[in-house]
Amino acid sequence: DTGVSQNPRHKITKRGQNVTFRCDPISEHNRLYWYRQTLGQGPEFLTYFQNEAQLEKSRLLSDRFSAERPKGSFSTLEIQRTEQGDSAMYLCASSSPRTGRGSFDYGYTFGSGTRLTVV
Amino acid sequence: GIQVEQSPPDLILQEGANSTLRCNFSDSVNNLQWFHQNPWGQLINLFYIPSGTKQNGRLSATTVATERYSLLYISSSQTTDSGVYFCAVYNDYKLSFGAGTTVTVRA
Numbered sequence: 597d598t599g600v601s602q603n604p605r606h607k608i609t610k611r612g613q614n615v616t617f618r619c620d621p622i623s624e625h626n627r628l629y630w631y632r633q634t635l636g637q638g639p640e641f642l643t644y645f646q647n648e649a650q651l652e653k654s655r656l657l658s659d660r661f662s663a664e665r666p667k668g669s670f671s672t673l674e675i676q677r678t679e680q681g682d683s684a685m686y687l688c689a690s691s692s693p694r695t696g697r698g699s700f701d702y703g704y705t706f707g708s709g710t711r712l713t714v715v
Numbered sequence: 716g717i718q719v720e721q722s723p724p725d726l727i728l729q730e731g732a733n734s735t736l737r738c739n740f741s742d743s744v745n746n747l748q749w750f751h752q753n754p755w756g757q758l759i760n761l762f763y764i765p766s767g768t769k770q771n772g773r774l775s776a777t778t779v780a781t782e783r784y785s786l787l788y789i790s791s792s793q794t795t796d797s798g799v800y801f802c803a804v805y806n807d808y809k810l811s812f813g814a815g816t817t818v819t820v821r822a
């Protein structure tokens with residue numbers, strides 16, 4: 597397993613265009629997360645999937661944002677009608693839940709991110 | 716939400732020096748993780764440390780959950796240690812990150 601993979605690494609788009617990013621998590625991880633990081637800040641939570649179910653969306657995720665995880669495998673994050681304020685690094689992560697007391701907890705593993713620039 | 720504060724915000728080290736980074740958090744947490752973000756943006760797991768002390772080579776971390784802080788120690792720093800170090804606390808499954816400590820190690 598090569599870890600969490602994200603594509604593309606960089607995306608430059610014109611304001612108003614739609615963009616889609618892809619994330620392939622670690623295969624045995626059933627939890628998948630999207631975070632957004634702006635310059636000089638730590639990442640901020642956007643949304644969370646357990647298997648194919650999207651269980652939480654941050655209020656940061658406006659109506660122009662949609663995320664899917666068909667069949668509980670890879671995930672896509674789409675931004676419609678991009679705005680300059682959407683320029684950021686979009687990070688995907690995956691994890692496994694606790695499997696019981698005393699079990700090893702894996703924690704998060706992040707992908708390399710997709711850097712979006714809206715011009 | 717849980718507030719996470721990291722200090723110092725910036726740290727400049729001469730190669731070979733030791734340093735301590737601190738992370739304070741505002742409420743009880745289930746768990747805590749330290750990351751290193753390299754210049755290419757990759758967040759690398761350093762430690763998953765709910766409590767106690769762990770060591771990995773020149774790096775070690777201590778979390779005192781009852782006092783709501785964690786420390787990351789870098790010993791004999793190298794230029795490859797440069798980057799931003801983030802502390803992140805778990806609120807159930809979500810991570811809340813601090814603003815990071817930017818470390819610059821000079822040869």
